[in-house]
Amino acid sequence: MKRVLWFAPTLFGLIFCLGSLTACQTPDTLLPKVTVTAASPPLRIGLSDCASEFGHLVDRDLPQNVSLAEIQLIQGNDRTLLEDLKEGFLDAALVYHVPDKEEHWFNPVALDGLVFIVHPDNSTLDIGLAEATALFAGSVLDWSTIGGPELEVKLISHEPGAGARIILEERLMAELPIAGSSMIASSGESLRSNVLMEPGAIGYSMMGNSKDMKALTVEGITAIPANTTDQSYPLTAPLYFVSSGEPDGELRGFLAWLQSPEGQAKIGEKYGQIR
Structure with missing residues (x-):
């Protein structure tokens, strides 16, 4: 998967760098403040075992500018993935079934x-x-x-x-x-x-x-x-993007790419397009 990873310096590295700076400066020299920016936590996206090829398409074609976070695709049984989403172990899930539509925010991303x-x-x-x-x-x-x-x-x-x-x-x-x-x-x-x-x-x-x-x-x-x-196939079934609430930030960026013309063109290699 094309990921943009942001690495924060380690504590040891900071101590080493600061120590080196101190050794090279006179006692009266003030050291500049060092600000450490934490890396964005990975997006944990559950993926239905029955849609593993969808994961391969995303893994290969997701542009680097879609998200600042690493995206982890976690395959599993649809029912188990939805339970993990409810418990907060996942940020979203790509599944074929939304059991309680009032408790979940969902949107189709492909037609299988x-x-x-x-x-x-x-x-x-x-x-x-x-x-x-x-x-x-x-x-x-x-x-x-x-x-x-x-x-x-x-x-x-x-x-x-x-x-x-x-x-x-x-x-x-x-x-x-x-x-x-x-x-x-x-x-x-x-x-x-x-x-x-x-x-x-x-x-x-x-x-x-x-x-x-x-x-x-x-x-x-x-x-x-x-x-x-065009849903002429009798057993057409949507693949849904499901989250606990309306997605925002990097999660929304990931969904936006899946539903964009570029994303749908990639998905359309093996799946029906939603638009």
């Missing part, structure tokens, strides 16, 4: 999309919303039931509280639980690895994190930035 990923040898190309719901409810046991190959379905799911899982549960499952037979992956990387190992597997991810995976079209629409920007 929930995608269904399968093994590259699976001949299935498209899935309907009702079919996806039936699959993850455990009602479909073989791909041939929904027009696919004769393969046993293997469900792979994110852990509770993960951003992609929250979207799946709220947008598709409603009151239906995710099948108990699902394998629970500890991370997005683990989920993708397990899908590649099992011909009949289906998992879900976010569009921005699905590089090199076979993602099914949903209701005939492909998950690409253009289709989440």
